[in-house]
Amino acid sequence: AQSVTQPDIHITVSEGASLELRCNYSYGATPYLFWYVQSPGQGLQLLLKYFSGDTLVQGIKGFEAEFKRSQSSFNLRKPSVHWSDAAEYFCAVGVQGGSYIPTFGRGTSLIVHP
Amino acid sequence: NAGVTQTPKFQVLKTGQSMTLQCAQDMNHNSMYWYRQDPGMGLRLIYYSASEGTTDKGEVPNGYNVSRLNKREFSLRLESAAPSQTSVYFCASGRGAQHGYTFGSGTRLTVV
Numbered sequence: 029a030q031s032v033t034q035p036d037i038h039i040t041v042s043e044g045a046s047l048e049l050r051c052n053y054s055y056g057a058t059p060y061l062f063w064y065v066q067s068p069g070q071g072l073q074l075l076l077k078y079f080s081g082d083t084l085v086q087g088i089k090g091f092e093a094e095f096k097r098s099q100s101s102f103n104l105r106k107p108s109v110h111w112s113d114a115a116e117y118f119c120a121v122g123v124q125g126g127s128y129i130p131t132f133g134r135g136t137s138l139i140v141h142p
Numbered sequence: 143n144a145g146v147t148q149t150p151k152f153q154v155l156k157t158g159q160s161m162t163l164q165c166a167q168d169m170n171h172n173s174m175y176w177y178r179q180d181p182g183m184g185l186r187l188i189y190y191s192a193s194e195g196t197t198d199k200g201e202v203p204n205g206y207n208v209s210r211l212n213k214r215e216f217s218l219r220l221e222s223a224a225p226s227q228t229s230v231y232f233c234a235s236g237r238g239a240q241h242g243y244t245f246g247s248g249t250r251l252t253v254v
Binding site for chain 1: 146177182184185186187190200234241242244245248
């Protein structure tokens with residue numbers, strides 16, 4: 029069965045520091061991949077997506093993610109975190125050629141210290 | 143502003159009561175989805191509608207029904223609410239799941 033793992037429940041960083049949030053998946057076929065962000069009391073907002081092509085994907089708010097097929101990973105990165113980046117981050121993975129409905133990870137809560 | 147609108151934002155129900163959660167989108171999307179979000183569980187798909195006139199079960203459909211009223215509207219009904227249905231419910235829409243979703247701001251439901 030397909031699965032998505034976000035190994036870190038919470039991540040704490042200082043403002044201005046770099047950030048990497050991990051996402052691993054277990055799929056037999058070519059995946060397509062998303063990262064979403066959820067601010068407190070809000071719905072989810074799409075940060076970026078990978079479907080094909082260049083494995084380094086740029087998104088909104090200065091985020092990027094890299095698809096590494098050999099490691100079954102799609103980690104989210106930001107070079108310098110701002111206090112407003114404090115939120116819940118969700119990775120989602122689907123299978124190309126299937127129903128396309130993605131499976132969401134359980135989320136990583138980002139805490140930003142001043 | 144274009145987007146996904148959910149009503150109500152908050153609701154408290156007694157066990158056994160029924161209610162309908164409303165969702166409307168104005169982006170001309172074909173696909174619409176209902177998710178529930180519980181602490182530590184991420185988002186779990188309840189039902190989805192790939193296009194007007196079709197609906198399909200997701201991961202956790204028991205205790206729920208849906209109606210795709212037209213291309214814009216997709217409602218979720220709880221016929222007899224149970225405490226296990228206490229959750230935050232999100233509606234989403236998209237051109238297709240592979241393109242990513244636009245989410246509503248959610249309905250926080252408490253069943254006592």
